[in-house]
Each structure stands twice: as C-alpha cells, then as structure tokens.
Amino acid sequence: MKLNWKAGAISALGVLAAAAAYAGAGGDADSPITNLFNEPVTPIAHTVRSYWIFVALITGVFLILPQIILFWCIAKFKDAPGRKPATFHENIKLEIFWTVIPILVLVVMAVPSYPIIKKIENPPPADMRIEIIGRQFLWEYRYPEFGDVRISDEPLVIPVDKTVVADCTSADVLHAWWVPAFGVKIDTVPGRLTQIWFNVEEQGWYKGQCAELCGSLHSQMYIDVRVVSQEEFEEWIIDRGGTIPAGNSLAQNS
Amino acid sequence: MSLLETPPPGSSAQPSKRPDFPETPHKAVRLPGGILGILSSTDHKVLGMLYLGLALIGAVFGGAFAGAIRAQLTSHDLEVLSPEFYNAMVTMHASVMIFVVIIPALAGFGNYLVPIMIGARDMAFPRLNAFSFWLLIPAGGLMAASFFVQGGAAAAGWTAYPPLSLKEYSGGPGVDMWILAVHLAGLSSITGAINFIVTVMNMRAPGMSLMKMPLFVWTWLVNAWLILIGTPVLSGAVTMVLLDRGFGTGFFKPALGGDPVLYQHLFWFYSHPAVYIMVLPAFGLISHALAAFSRKRIFGYTGMVWAVCAIGVLGFLVWGHHMFTAGISPELRLWFSFMTMVIAVPTGVKIWSWLATIWGGTIRFTVSMKFALAFISLFVIGGISGVWLANVPIDLQVHDSYFVVAHFHYVLVGGAVTGLFAGTYFYFPKMSGRFLSEKIGNAVFWLFILGMNLTFLPMHLVGVQGMARRIWQYREEFAAINHLISFGYLGMAASGALFIYSIIDALRKPKTCGNDPWGINDVQKSLVWDIPSPPPPYNFDKIPVLKGTASTGG
Ligand SMILES: [Cu+2]
Numbered sequence: 001m002k003l004n005w006k007a008g009a010i011s012a013l014g015v016l017a018a019a020a021a022y023a024g025a026g027g028d029a030d031s032p033i034t035n036l037f038n039e040p041v042t043p044i045a046h047t048v049r050s051y052w053i054f055v056a057l058i059t060g061v062f063l064i065l066p067q068i069i070l071f072w073c074i075a076k077f078k079d080a081p082g083r084k085p086a087t088f089h090e091n092i093k094l095e096i097f098w099t100v101i102p103i104l105v106l107v108v109m110a111v112p113s114y115p116i117i118k119k120i121e122n123p124p125p126a127d128m129r130i131e132i133i134g135r136q137f138l139w140e141y142r143y144p145e146f147g148d149v150r151i152s153d154e155p156l157v158i159p160v161d162k163t164v165v166a167d168c169t170s171a172d173v174l175h176a177w178w179v180p181a182f183g184v185k186i187d188t189v190p191g192r193l194t195q196i197w198f199n200v201e202e203q204g205w206y207k208g209q210c211a212e213l214c215g216s217l218h219s220q221m222y223i224d225v226r227v228v229s230q231e232e233f234e235e236w237i238i239d240r241g242g243t244i245p246a247g248n249s250l251a252q253n254s
Numbered sequence: 255m256s257l258l259e260t261p262p263p264g265s266s267a268q269p270s271k272r273p274d275f276p277e278t279p280h281k282a283v284r285l286p287g288g289i290l291g292i293l294s295s296t297d298h299k300v301l302g303m304l305y306l307g308l309a310l311i312g313a314v315f316g317g318a319f320a321g322a323i324r325a326q327l328t329s330h331d332l333e334v335l336s337p338e339f340y341n342a343m344v345t346m347h348a349s350v351m352i353f354v355v356i357i358p359a360l361a362g363f364g365n366y367l368v369p370i371m372i373g374a375r376d377m378a379f380p381r382l383n384a385f386s387f388w389l390l391i392p393a394g395g396l397m398a399a400s401f402f403v404q405g406g407a408a409a410a411g412w413t414a415y416p417p418l419s420l421k422e423y424s425g426g427p428g429v430d431m432w433i434l435a436v437h438l439a440g441l442s443s444i445t446g447a448i449n450f451i452v453t454v455m456n457m458r459a460p461g462m463s464l465m466k467m468p469l470f471v472w473t474w475l476v477n478a479w480l481i482l483i484g485t486p487v488l489s490g491a492v493t494m495v496l497l498d499r500g501f502g503t504g505f506f507k508p509a510l511g512g513d514p515v516l517y518q519h520l521f522w523f524y525s526h527p528a529v530y531i532m533v534l535p536a537f538g539l540i541s542h543a544l545a546a547f548s549r550k551r552i553f554g555y556t557g558m559v560w561a562v563c564a565i566g567v568l569g570f571l572v573w574g575h576h577m578f579t580a581g582i583s584p585e586l587r588l589w590f591s592f593m594t595m596v597i598a599v600p601t602g603v604k605i606w607s608w609l610a611t612i613w614g615g616t617i618r619f620t621v622s623m624k625f626a627l628a629f630i631s632l633f634v635i636g637g638i639s640g641v642w643l644a645n646v647p648i649d650l651q652v653h654d655s656y657f658v659v660a661h662f663h664y665v666l667v668g669g670a671v672t673g674l675f676a677g678t679y680f681y682f683p684k685m686s687g688r689f690l691s692e693k694i695g696n697a698v699f700w701l702f703i704l705g706m707n708l709t710f711l712p713m714h715l716v717g718v719q720g721m722a723r724r725i726w727q728y729r730e731e732f733a734a735i736n737h738l739i740s741f742g743y744l745g746m747a748a749s750g751a752l753f754i755y756s757i758i759d760a761l762r763k764p765k766t767c768g769n770d771p772w773g774i775n776d777v778q779k780s781l782v783w784d785i786p787s788p789p790p791p792y793n794f795d796k797i798p799v800l801k802g803t804a805s806t807g808g
C-alpha cells in the first residue's frame with residue numbers, strides 16, 4: 001500500500017492515490033507488481049529511480065505553478081458589472097524571464113542524464129553472458145557459456161549478485177524485453193544485436209512483459225525471471241544438461 | 255467599429271486595381287443550393303463545414319473503436335474481442351482519430367476561417383481545395399472496407415512497424431488497404447497545405463502584414479509547412495512497406511539486407527511533427543477564445559508567433575525520441591533527448607502567455623471559455639509527462655507502456671480535442687448564425703472533463719507499474735485501475751453523444767446572430783466578427799483594407 005502510494009506521489013497526480021489504494025487492495029501476495037518504484041533491484045534501477053524523482057521534483061514546479069495561476073485567474077478575474085479588463089498585452093522583460101529560466105532548468109535537469117545513459121550503454125565486466133531471443137509468441141533464452149543450455153517459454157534463471165550481459169535479437173518481428181524492476185527495456189530487432197545488462201541484488205521472481213506490438217498474442221508474451229543463489233543456479237544448469245566451465249568467474253566469486 | 259475602410263481614390267492599395275477581385279458587390283451572388291450544390295461546391299466555407307461534418311462522423315467510429323478496446327480491457331482476462339480483432343481496433347482507433355477526425359477537423363476550421371481572417375474571398379485554389387476534401391472520402395472508405403476483407407482490417411498498429419506489417423506476418427489485404435488510405439489522406443493533406451501556404455502568402459488583404467495576422471492563421475501557416483515537409487516522407491515509408499509486401503523488395507527485411515529500424519526513422523520523421531500538426535491549430539483556436547472571453551488582447555503576440563515557428567522547426571529534430579529502446583547510438587539518443595526538452599521552452603512561452611492573457615481580464619465563463627481554460631490545464635499535464643519521456647533513462651522504463659498512452663492522450667484529447675471543442679463553441683454562431691445551447695454545453699464540458707481525466711490519469715499509474723501498451727489481456731494486478739479507466743470512457747462517450755444532439759438541436763432553430771454574436775469585436779478587431787453570421791458567399795463585398803491597427807484577434 002505504502003509502496004503504491006509512492007508511485008502515485010511520483011506521478012504527482014493526487015487523484016491516483018485513491019486508485020492506487022484500490023488497486024493495492026486487490027493485490028495478491030503471489031503476484032507482486034515488480035515495478036521500478038516498489039522494488040528497484042539492479043544498479044540501473046536504483047539510478048533511474050533517483051534520477052526520475054529528481055526530474056519529478058523539478059518538473060513538478062512547472063506542473064503545479066501554471067495550474068495555481070490558472071485557478072487563481074478563474075477565481076479572481078470574473079466578469080462583473082463595473083469591472084474593467086486590464087489593457088496590457090506585452091512585457092518584454094517578463095517574456096525573456098519565462099524563456100530563459102526554463103532553459104537553465106532544462107540544462108540542470110538534462111546534464112545528469114548523460115552519465116546514466118553511459119552507465120546503461122556500457123556494461124561493467126560481465127560475470128556471465130546470455131542471449132535473449134524474441135519469437136512469436138514466446139521468449140527463448142540461451143546460456144552459451146554453460147554448455148549452450150537453451151530454454152524457451154519458461155522463466156529465465158540467473159544467479160543473484162552477478163553482472164549478466166544479454167545480447168538480444170529476434171527471430172521474426174520486433175519485440176521488446178522489459179522487466180520494470182530491473183530498470184531495463186530493449187527492443188529485439190531481427191538482423192540486429194542489442195544489448196542490456198543487469199546485476200540483480202535480491203533473489204526472487206521478477207515479472208515483465210513484451211512491450212512492442214508483435215502480433216495477435218503480444219499480450220501473452222509474459223516475462224518471468226527467477227533470480228536464485230549461485231549454488232541453485234549451477235544445480236539448475238546441470239539439471240538442464242549444461243556444464244559449469246572451470247575457472248568461470250561465477251565459480252571463483254562464490 | 256468597422257475595420258473596413260474605403261480607400262481614398264487613387265490609393266495604391268485600391269482593391270479594384272487587382273484583376274482577381276472585381277469590385278462587383280458579391281451580396282448578389284447566389285451559390286447553387288441543395289445537396290448537389292454542396293457536393294459540387296468549391297466554396298471554402300462549404301468545404302470547411304464538410305471537413306467538420308466528416309470529422310464528427312469519424313469521431314463516432316473512432317469513439318466506438320475506443321469503446322470496444324475499453325470493453326475488452328475492463329478486466330484482465332476477458333475475451334470480449336478476439337486478440338486479432340483487438341489489434342485491429344487499436345490500429346483503426348488511432349488511424350481514424352488521426353486521419354479522419356483531428357486533422358480534418360482542424361483543416362475544417364482552417365478552410366472556414368483562414369480566408370476570412372486574412373480578408374480573402376476564398377482559398378487560392380478553390381478546386382484543389384475541393385479535391386483535398388473529397389480525397390478523404392475514399393481514404394475513410396478504404397479503412398471501413400478493410401474490415402470486410404479476408405484477414406480483416408490492418409492490425410499492425412497505426413505505426414505499421416515492419417516486419418509485423420509485412421506479408422509474412424500480416425497476410426490479408428488489410429494492411430495494403432490501410433497504406434492506400436494513408437496515401438490518399440496524405441495527398442489530401444499535402445494539397446491542402448499547398449493551398450494554405452499560397453493563400454496566406456498571396457491573398458492577404460491590403461494592410462494585413464504577416465505580423466498582423468490572427469494567431470490562428472499563423473498556426474495554420476506553420477502547420478501547412480509541417481504537413482508539406484513531413485507527409486511525403488510518411489508516404490514514402492508506407493510505399494516501401496507496400497513494395498516489400500507485394501513486389502519482392504527488401505527495404506525493411508533483414509534477410510534481404512533491409513533494416514526495420516530505418517522504417518522507424520522515416521515514420522517518425524512525419525509522425526512526431528504530426529503531433530504538432532494536430533495541436534498547433536488548436537493553439538490558435540484557444541488563443542482567440544481566451545482573449546475574447548477575457549476581454550483582452552492576446553498577450554505577447556510576437557512571442558507567440560515566434561514560439562509557433564520554433565515549435566515547427568524543432569518538431570523536425572526530435573523524431574528519435576520514439577526509438578530510444580531500438581538500439582540507436584548513445585550520441586543520437588542524447589541529441590534527440592536534448593532537442594525534445596528544448597521544445598518545452600517555446601511551448602512554455604505559449605502557456606505563460608495564455609495565462610498572462612487571462613490575467614486581469616473580465617472572464618466570461620462561456621462553454622467555449624471553459625474548454626479553452628481546461629486546455630491549458632490538461633496540456634500542461636501532457637507537456638510535463640512529455641518532458642519526462644524526453645529523458646532517456648525515464649523513457650527506457652516507460653516507453654511502450656500505458657504511461658505513453660496517458661501522455662499522448664493528454665496532448666491529443668486534452669489538447670487537440672479540447673481545443674476543437676473550444677473552437678466549435680466559439681465559431682458555431684459565426685458559421686451557422688445560431689448559438690449552441692450553453693446549458694447542454696455545460697453538461698458536455700463536465701462529462702468530458704471528468705471522463706477524460708478518469709480515463710487517462712490512472713493510465714500514468716499502471717504504466718509506471720509495468721502495464722505495456724496495446725495488450726489484449728494483462729496481469730491481474732492492473733485490473734482494479736482498468737475498471738476505473740473503462741468507467742471514465744463512459745463519461746466521454748456520453749459527452750460526445752450530448753454534443754452531437756446539441757448541434758442537431760441548434761441547427762433546427764432560426765438564425766438570430768448578428769455580425770458579432772459574442773459582443774467582443776471592440777477588443778478583438780477581427781474581420782471574422784465584422785461580417786454577417788453566416789458570412790455571405792465570397793465573404794466581402796469589397797476586399798477590406800486594414801487600418802494601421804493590428805488585427806491580431808480572431
Ligand atoms: Cu513480443
């Protein structure tokens with residue numbers, strides 16, 4: 001409930017708080033909404049979340065101020081017998097002021113986004129690499145470093161606290177791999193490789209969804225990610241007929 | 255007070271010197287009446303009303319499609335529609351609302367008002383004008399007919415991204431028909447835009463310099479340039495899809511060396527400016543309503559003109575913000591991100607200038623004014639969420655989620671449609687000689703505003719929570735909020751029905767309006783309110799010659 005309230009406040013849309021409470025009440029413990037504000041679980045998600053709050057606070061001023069002035073005018077400047085309208089229709093200083101100030105604010109807001117884009121673009125050294133392939137209408141995952149284990153239409157399994165770099169592509173149309181709690185979304189484009197990375201801090205189930213219209217069952221391309229301990233992950237790989245490479249950075253770290 | 259002035263004999267601005275405009279009194283002119291007269295008319299006012307009528311019919315269909323979408327989404331696991339038909343509804347809702355409702359409605363106001371506002375008797379090319387309008391009928395007809403072909407209407411989204419829109423994944427002729435409809439609508443837009451540019455540049459009455467033109471004329475001039483530059487690129491892009499589908503080319507097929515992302519560049523080169531094409535003339539409409547009902551002149555006219563021009567230019571430099579997740583390079587992402595944020599500055603200038611316009615005025619809360627005031631409030635919300643989306647890190651999170659759906663509906667419904675309502679209530683007495691009922695209008699307004707916010711405000715929240723766009727079913731967590739959203743739709747639908755009733759009701763009453771039905775022209779000083787309601791054929795007996803004062807009202 002409290003977490004949903006936060007998302008509402010971030011949206012700076014008061015009416016939503018009620019809707020959020022209503023929605024939260026219907027929630028099911030087994031199906032948590034793993035959104036960026038409830039539970040950011042990767043370094044990117046944390047960064048994006050705080051940057052988003054920063055942007056929301058700054059833009060909040062420009063969201064609220066015009067509304068206040070508007071309602072002030074509505075309340076104050078009603079037509080009434082004997083009232084005369086003002087006759088001013090320009091004020092160069094005022095106009096320069098409301099052109100220049102927003103430019104400065106935008107610069108202040110936009111500059112910090114650059115290092116964040118860089119962080120998202122440039123993954124740190126990978127602990128493991130996987131491949132994500134979109135296909136009408138399921139997700140296929142491959143683990144080339146682990147005896148080329150391939151799974152499709154079942155949850156992606158990855159170890160906790162490891163930097164996972166994923167190369168993404170599509171076998172047919174455009175899809176988009178989106179897990180809100182990870183703070184990442186990437187289109188899978190046939191004929192192209194796109195890349196994302198995440199380092200999940202907490203074990204658990206994370207949910208997502210194909211975000212790019214990909215045909216009739218676009219809505220059914222759910223994404224589930226199981227984040228497990230290192231041991232559990234290795235067991236799972238072997239269970240699937242894979243191998244744990246000797247000297248693999250995963251093994252060294254654990 | 256009249257703006258019209260008989261020029262002194264021998265004056266260089268004497269209209270009789272212009273061979274185009276014989277000084278015959280045009281009050282005597284009778285246009286052919288009846289259905290045939292309307293169908294064969296090249297009169298800008300008749301065509302303007304035909305555009306508006308078409309938009310109203312289109313809105314009934316587009317609104318019904320939205321109703322089907324909301325019926326399916328009322329809860330998380332319904333099967334009201336098949337997934338294929340749901341996707342067709344999503345595609346056609348957008349296509350109809352854009353190509354048959356908003357763009358034609360703004361063209362309707364443009365056709366009707368621009369010649370009058372600049373003191374001309376018609377558009378520069380009246381027959382081309384009729385051609386532009388009548389192209390829209392087969393365009394709409396093709397979209398409607400595509401529901402009945404094998405495979406049904408196009409279901410690849412209004413964006414028609416390949417490979418989904420290619421033959422392998424959208425087999426039936428639906429997409430081909432959709433492409434041809436876009437061609438026809440595009441041709442209509444392009445010829446219309448040429449007509450507007452030529453009209454405004456060449457046919458202004460003596461004394462009406464560019465910087466004296468009413469803001470609505472300015473917004474349409476910039477708009478026409480956007481259409482002229484952008485639309486051919488869209489036509490080219492969908493033609494390439496058509497060739498890929500039927501003629502073995504591989505522009506967008508990776509297997510043949512093509513690139514699906516290229517299509518996105520071409521598509522958004524038109525379709526981002528299209529947002530301004532749908533909203534700039536609405537800016538113009540509300541500028542006039544706000545000034546008129548505050549009994550003031552528009553604040554910062556010069557700044558407003560430059561802001562519209564700046565929005566027009568910047569609008570072509572930002573298309574990539576629709577492609578932040580498509581794997582384009584970080585430098586490109588940064589460029590598109592910064593440029594998009596920069597657009598907030600001229601847009602802000604407009605918002606502040608509108609607020610300064612009503613500041614200190616004596617506000618009359620007519621229905622038109624209420625819609626114009628609501629426009630400011632709603633457009634600010636859509637603008638701010640746009641600034642969020644311009645930030646790459648935030649966009650990567652909410653791109654293709656319901657947050658985006660919320661954002662562009664605040665811009666297009668809260669902006670364009672609210673502006674169209676304001677314009678309709680404002681200019682209906684001029685066009686028809688009758689007032690729309692203010693009593694029914696108040697119900698239309700409140701149902702619309704409550705319904706609109708109940709529909710689109712909660713979409714921000716589900717979007718942030720992780721609900722993707724264009725999905726037919728969704729995770730159970732989002733069901734509660736979607737109940738509310740579907741409920742909000744009913745408010746908007748009721749508002750629309752009342753609005754149509756109100757128009758029919760008003761048209762059955764006798765014409766009672768004089769030249770200046772709102773009693774505003776002592777402040778507005780506009781040609782629109784200087785001639786009878788409705789204006790006679792060819793508008794002006796003599797081409798007006800403007801006195802030295804600015805005619806910036808509407
Ligand atoms: Cu998909």
Ligand SMILES: [Cu+2]
Nearest residue numbers: 210212214218
């Ligand atoms: Cu999809």
Ligand SMILES: [Cu+2]
Nearest residue numbers: 526573575576
């Ligand atoms: Cu855009």
